[in-house]
Amino acid sequence: xxxxxxxxxxxxxxxxxxxxxxxxxxxxxxxxxxxxxxxxxxxxxxxxxxxxxxxxxxxxxxxxxxxxxxxxxxxxxxxxxxxxxxxxxxxxxxxxxxxxxxxxxxxxxxxxxxxxxxxxxxxxxxxxxxxxxxxxxxxxxxxxxxxxxxxxxxxxxxxxxxxxxxxxxxxxxxxxxxxxxxxxxxxxxxxxxxxxxxxxxxxxxxxxxxxxxxxxxxxxxxxxxxxxxxxxxxxxxxxxxxxxxxxxxxxxxxxxxxxxxxxxxxxxxxxxxxxxxxxxxxxxxxxxxxxxxxxxxxxxxxxxxxxxxxxxxxxxxxxxxxxxxxxxxxxxxxxxxxxxxxxxxxxxxxxxxxxxxxxxxxxxxxxxxxxxxxxxxxxxxxxxxxxxxxxxxxxxxxxxxxxxxxxxxxxxxxxxxxxxxxxxxxxxxxxxxxxxxxxxxxxxxxxxxxxxxxxxxxxxxxxxxxxxxxxxxxxxxxxxxxxxxxxxxxxxxxxxxxxxxxxxxxxxxxxxxxxxxxxxxxxxxxxxxxxxxxxxxxxxxxxxxxxxxxxxxxxxxxxxxxxxxxxxxxxxxxxxxxxxxxxxxxxxxxxxxxxxxxxxxxxxxxxxxxxxxxxxxxxxxxxxxxxxxxxxxxxxxxxxxxxxxxxxxxxxxxxxxxxxxxxxxxxxxxxxxxxxxxxxxxxxxxxxxxxxxxxxxxx
Amino acid sequence: xxxxxxxxxxxxxxxxxxxxxxxxxxxxxxxxxxxxxxxxxxxxxxxxxxxxxxxxxxxxxxxxxxxxxxxxxxxxxx
Numbered sequence: 001x002x003x004x005x006x007x008x009x010x011x012x013x014x015x016x017x018x019x020x021x022x023x024x025x026x027x028x029x030x031x032x033x034x035x036x037x038x039x040x041x042x043x044x045x046x047x048x049x050x051x052x053x054x055x056x057x058x059x060x061x062x063x064x065x066x067x068x069x070x071x072x073x074x075x076x077x078x079x080x081x082x083x084x085x086x087x088x089x090x091x092x093x094x095x096x097x098x099x100x101x102x103x104x105x106x107x108x109x110x111x112x113x114x115x116x117x118x119x120x121x122x123x124x125x126x127x128x129x130x131x132x133x134x135x136x137x138x139x140x141x142x143x144x145x146x147x148x149x150x151x152x153x154x155x156x157x158x159x160x161x162x163x164x165x166x167x168x169x170x171x172x173x174x175x176x177x178x179x180x181x182x183x184x185x186x187x188x189x190x191x192x193x194x195x196x197x198x199x200x201x202x203x204x205x206x207x208x209x210x211x212x213x214x215x216x217x218x219x220x221x222x223x224x225x226x227x228x229x230x231x232x233x234x235x236x237x238x239x240x241x242x243x244x245x246x247x248x249x250x251x252x253x254x255x256x257x258x259x260x261x262x263x264x265x266x267x268x269x270x271x272x273x274x275x276x277x278x279x280x281x282x283x284x285x286x287x288x289x290x291x292x293x294x295x296x297x298x299x300x301x302x303x304x305x306x307x308x309x310x311x312x313x314x315x316x317x318x319x320x321x322x323x324x325x326x327x328x329x330x331x332x333x334x335x336x337x338x339x340x341x342x343x344x345x346x347x348x349x350x351x352x353x354x355x356x357x358x359x360x361x362x363x364x365x366x367x368x369x370x371x372x373x374x375x376x377x378x379x380x381x382x383x384x385x386x387x388x389x390x391x392x393x394x395x396x397x398x399x400x401x402x403x404x405x406x407x408x409x410x411x412x413x414x415x416x417x418x419x420x421x422x423x424x425x426x427x428x429x430x431x432x433x434x435x436x437x438x439x440x441x442x443x444x445x446x447x448x449x450x451x452x453x454x455x456x457x458x459x460x461x462x463x464x465x466x467x468x469x470x471x472x473x474x475x476x477x478x479x480x481x482x483x484x485x486x487x488x489x490x491x492x493x494x495x496x497x498x499x500x501x502x503x504x505x506x507x508x509x510x511x512x513x514x515x516x517x518x519x520x521x522x523x524x525x526x527x528x529x530x531x532x533x534x535x536x537x538x539x540x541x542x543x544x545x546x547x548x549x550x551x552x553x554x555x556x557x558x559x560x561x562x563x564x565x566x567x568x569x570x571x572x573x574x575x576x577x578x579x580x581x582x583x584x585x586x587x588x589x590x591x592x593x594x595x596x597x598x599x600x601x602x603x604x605x606x607x608x609x610x611x612x613x614x615x616x617x618x619x620x621x622x623x624x625x626x627x628x629x630x631x632x633x634x635x636x637x638x639x640x641x642x643x644x645x646x647x648x649x650x651x652x653x654x655x656x657x658x659x660x661x662x663x664x665x666x667x668x669x670x671x672x673x674x675x676x677x678x679x680x681x682x683x684x685x686x687x688x689x690x691x692x693x694x695x696x697x698x699x
Numbered sequence: 700x701x702x703x704x705x706x707x708x709x710x711x712x713x714x715x716x717x718x719x720x721x722x723x724x725x726x727x728x729x730x731x732x733x734x735x736x737x738x739x740x741x742x743x744x745x746x747x748x749x750x751x752x753x754x755x756x757x758x759x760x761x762x763x764x765x766x767x768x769x770x771x772x773x774x775x776x777x
Contacts, residue, residue: 068724102729102755259754273740276742282743370758371742373758374745483722483759483763484758485759488758
């Protein structure tokens with residue numbers, strides 16, 4: 001294998017960096033995680049002229065090398081670590097032609113690391129409309145680099161980028177700015193103490209102490225040679241450095257970059273006026289939310305029904321075609337229903353990410369943040385909490401990860417803690433089946449009663465999130481410096497390819513991430529329900545047939561009785577019986593108990609568990625709903641799923657923290673078990689209490 | 700005078716910060732003494748403020764705006 005060129009794509013957010021990445025690599029990319037942290041790592045391969053290959057990493061967007069978050073740390077860690085296998089041979093800094101001045105700040109920092117750095121000026125298609133003119137040759141000369149002017153929208157200039165990457169060795173590695181002039185005395189001291197180190201790298205290591213994860217800080221451990229500056233002083237120097245860099249940039253752009261201030265400002269301004277209007281802004285936001293929910297719960301029901309039916313017949317087919325035995329049962333009763341339980345969520349997740357990605361790409365999401373910030377702050381949240389709370393209706397995992405750009409730690413923590421209350425798509429199958437069992441399918445005030453119930457559950461989840469945020473805001477004594485800066489990008493038509501790739505990536509990571517857990521649990525459950533510790537399980541047929549009342553039973557009823565006797569004496573049955581006293585006051589029997597317990601791994605397991613429990617030993621192809629409807633309460637003898645127990649279950653699922661993956665993510669994002677454990681205990685205790693009260697009141 | 704005193708459509712020049720705690724991110728986005736700032740929109744409930752600072756479009760909260768001292772350039776009614 002010939003040597004690959006390592007390329008790092010770096011740039012501010014909203015510069016179209018991902019579009020450049022997508023066009024360089026096509027679909028030839030993979031998304032993973034950086035080891036130990038949940039920052040997405042996107043890499044891809046790009047074929048260059050003359051058979052050379054480039055390995056391209058799309059680094060998280062950052063405004064500078066002064067890292068504020070985990071995502072931004074990734075950038076600086078890679079750039080400071082020459083031994084990293086991904087250390088770039090060449091850096092490609094992507095800038096937006098409209099924000100060139102600001103974007104160049106990052107460019108000068110990277111260049112000062114003495115890494116060959118190519119400048120890509122993106123969004124060239126907007127130059128005419130904005131009255132921008134560029135003197136590329138002059139800029140190349142002043143910045144001492146090579147420039148590619150690119151329009152990813154019009155697919156222009158990407159070939160030039162490839163060519164520059166292939167010839168990266170011709171690019172000068174001279175720095176742009178001499179940082180040491182901001183305080184010569186201090187930097188001379190540093191130089192004397194560490195004669196072998198690059199001074200700018202040293203400076204970055206010293207100033208970036210805030211969140212360093214793994215960078216070797218031994219570099220500056222021995223500070224006896226000089227006294228390290230206090231944090232405030234370092235900050236003052238960073239200010240000076242920023243001013244210095246802007247002076248340099250202003251000098252560069254003075255002649256090479258002209259913008260006609262009067263050109264086409266109108267579009268942004270008039271759209272902003274409507275979208276952030278004190279009435280219309282909220283109306284439009286509400287309508288957009290309504291459309292999203294409509295899509296998630298109405299439009300996606302068609303593909304979901306199809307998936308459901310397909311897996312049911314697949315299961316049936318396996319049973320008929322394969323020879324009877326344990327393996328067939330495992331496949332037909334464990335694996336296929338388990339897989340079905342994962343695949344069925346794909347339409348909803350895909351729809352949600354489709355909308356979120358369109359809203360983000362178009363620039364609208366920032367306006368929502370702007371519009372909602374003041375209101376959200378009343379509850380201890382930030383305008384930036386809106387995105388996680390909306391994403392939470394698909395899945396709490398990406399939602400918790402989406403809190404990363406909330407600068408204020410307290411606001412971020414509260415957002416993380418309350419997000420699991422929003423009704424994620426995993427609750428939906430539970431809601432749907434129970435609602436269809438206990439809520440009459442009639443109309444009330446012209447609206448479908450079942451639909452109203454579903455909507456109430458959503459409002460309940462959201463209300464609870466906001467209420468607990470308010471509560472946490474009162475309780476938590478965290479002093480954190482509040483600051484809030486949101487970039488308001490210009491409005492753009494989302495690029496279909498970018499949207500598509502996002503949707504595919506997010507859906508894939510759900511299927512393989514959450515899917516693994518669901519599938520594993522389905523198989524374990526199947527095993528526990530199909531095996532038992534004692535003779536009573538193995539000899540169920542003989543025992544039941546020998547009972548006097550079994551004699552006159554018709555064939556079908558006898559089989560059911562045997563199956564149910566078997567189930568009661570399986571591992572799962574024994575466990576269920578053991579916890580029955582705790583859940584009887586909520587109106588559940590031991591089978592529901594098993595389903596509730598197993599859904600602490602993941603909520604959607606509930607229906608799957610009941611399906612597994614009921615289908616084990618049953619030969620008839622009966623819908624799970626009919627099976628549930630025919631269950632009776634062991635004490636009252638009435639139908640098990642009635643209004644009281646149904647409402648109790650709905651409320652339990654609305655509030656309980658039943659998702660291992662979310663807990664794991666919260667642990668990672670807060671870096672302690674304290675918060676996930678608090679979430680688990682508080683939410684589940686609250687759920688139990690509410691379910692208990694509801695059942696006792698209604699029954 | 701601070702950015703919080705600006706009216707919609709008004710422009711000003713940033714003079715200085717009344718605190719040491721101005722986030723570095725804000726500086727990096729061009730919020731530096733000597734640069735021009737224009738107030739574009741005020742969110743409902745008067746907070747946050749939507750600004751054009753030196754060609755960068757961004758929103759900050761009123762509490763941060765109160766710490767950025769300015770000289771108002773011109774009055775322009777909208």
